[in-house]
Amino acid sequence: MVKDHSLGVVDVTKSFDTVCAVNQVSFEAQPGEILGLLGPNGAGKTTTIRMIMGIMQPDSGSIDFSFADSNPSRFRERVGYLPEERGLYGEAKIHDLLVYFAELKGVDRAEARERASRWIDRMDLSEWANKKVDKLSKGMQQKVQFVAAILHRPDLVILDEPFSGLDPMHQDLIKEFISELREEGMTVLLSSHQMNRVEELCDRIFLIHRGRRVLYGNLSDIKESFGDHIVHMRFEGDGELLATLPGVREFTRSDGRADFILDRDYVPDAFIRALPAELEIHVLHIDRPPLHDIFVKTIEGRNDETA
DSSP: OOOSOOEEEEEEEEEETTEEEEEEEEEEEOTTEEEEEEOOTTSSHHHHHHHHTTSSOOSEEEEEETTOOSOHHHHHHTEEEEOSSOOOOTTSBHHHHHHHHHHHTTOOHHHHHHHHHHHHHHTTOGGGTTSBGGGSOHHHHHHHHHHHHHTTOOSEEEEESTTTTOOHHHHHHHHHHHHHHHHTTOEEEEEOSOHHHHHHHOSEEEEEETTEEEEEEEHHHHHHHTOOOEEEEEEESOGGGGTTOTTEEEEEEETTEEEEEEOTTOOHHHHHHTSOTTSEEEEEEEESOOHHHHHHHHHHHHHHHHO
């Protein structure tokens, strides 16, 4: 069942001396969705997150939580935070540490111990449960930090670079767990430089650059607005047959590979039907521009405007 909670950031501004780090930023994050908070280094992401967490206060604007009441400690219990910088106690044992963090968030000790054991097992850390944190690899520490952020089952969880230090297999594992949080009705704010992971997970994105909002909305709508369909193909046969396909604006080919950009008004189905029967096609992938390209194009465009 989806809970009644959300995050609203309204016209928030924060300056440090003469530098405006965040300039009239507004966005919202809804229950049961993952909102990607994106931007290049120094864009204002970390400052925004710290204001949401109450670590610093905005100069103007407001940050509202529909699940929060007038008791500040109640707010802390209902929010989880995985910081980009690891914040674990190196001398503490993993299981004890997770129980301690859960108790700080209001979880009963017996329940905290049960949850910690279950998550340690899910993270493939059972043999390390009674080891000290500083004996773990960076990837293992990241998994512990992720569990610490969500063990108390918060209403809002902020994940800042959750895939840092993880190998591809464990990135997939964390991806699955983040998807579970959404399915449970949690509000998830995800900040990451790994555009492929953001694209796989996020429902909407918010892109900040030089303290200002430059892109915000549904990911699929943004991808559609940013360009024509892109086609990637691997094949065997006479590649010259591909040179005259209808509806193609750009075409490149080499060594059994071909890439196309379709005209905006040409649908992928028509392209597929027009492919030569003489070719043996091994791979055919059609999509809108990837989020990586949208990110780069948007930021470069803004830089050109101010150059």
